[in-house]
């Protein structure tokens with residue numbers, strides 16, 4: 001397969017991408033291809049550039065050089081770390097998940113019956129349906145994180161990008177999130193998630209390791225012997 005063909009069948013392909021903030025480069029020449037129906041774990045030390053790479057894949061941050069090509073995937077969804085979302089937002093859990101449907105419907109538009117069914121299903125999948133009427137700011141950190149993931153799922157994206165979706169969650173919630181990511185993969189979604197957990201990375205088809213804004217691919221899952229502790 002030529003690189004052109006590979007990019008065409010990829011959910012997202014980055015070619016020699018540089019990106020950063022305010023003139024300071026964080027990513028230095030990142031080349032990576034993510035295919036539909038796979039789960040990719042993004043690992044690396046704090047500040048190595050994982051969140052920045054996710055933002056470039058989501059097109060919320062433009063590269064300063066290089067190319068980002070979205071082949072098969074038309075619609076990315078980015079679920080940010082819960083610390084990036086204000087506790088003070090006066091919205092309920094249901095409203096938060098409903099916002100996931102705005103990608104299709106447009107902001108503040110009336111949701112269809114189908115949209116509402118998607119919202120209910122996504123709340124059920126993350127076990128937050130019981131919290132539907134609660135205000136986001138009143139929830140525990142773990143509950144809020146699951147709500148944000150439910151919002152991401154509700155977008156019906158074919159490229160699902162998640163920044164440490166299971167960090168700080170209890171064992172049950174972590175398992176649920178691992179199961180949800182596997183379900184998305186089975187539906188053909190390309191999933192990329194940043195993680196500090198070797199246990200979570202072990203469930204991925206592929207592990208990409210960031211080092212000072214550069215990518216070092218671990219060739220096989222067996223290479224995860226490189227992880228000496230659960231937290232990298």
Ligand SMILES: Nc1ncnc2c1ncn2[C@@H]1O[C@H](COP(=O)(O)OP(=O)(O)OP(=O)(O)O)[C@@H](O)[C@H]1O
Pocket residue numbers: 021026044045046047048049050051052053194210
């Ligand atoms: N919005 C921003 N403005 C300026 N600098 C930023 C911004 N976001 C990240 N950075 C800087 O970019 C570098 C990479 O950060 P990034 O958040 O991508 O790393 P990370 O691997 O996701 O880290 P962590 O594991 O701590 O979440 C860091 O030096 C960080 O300070």
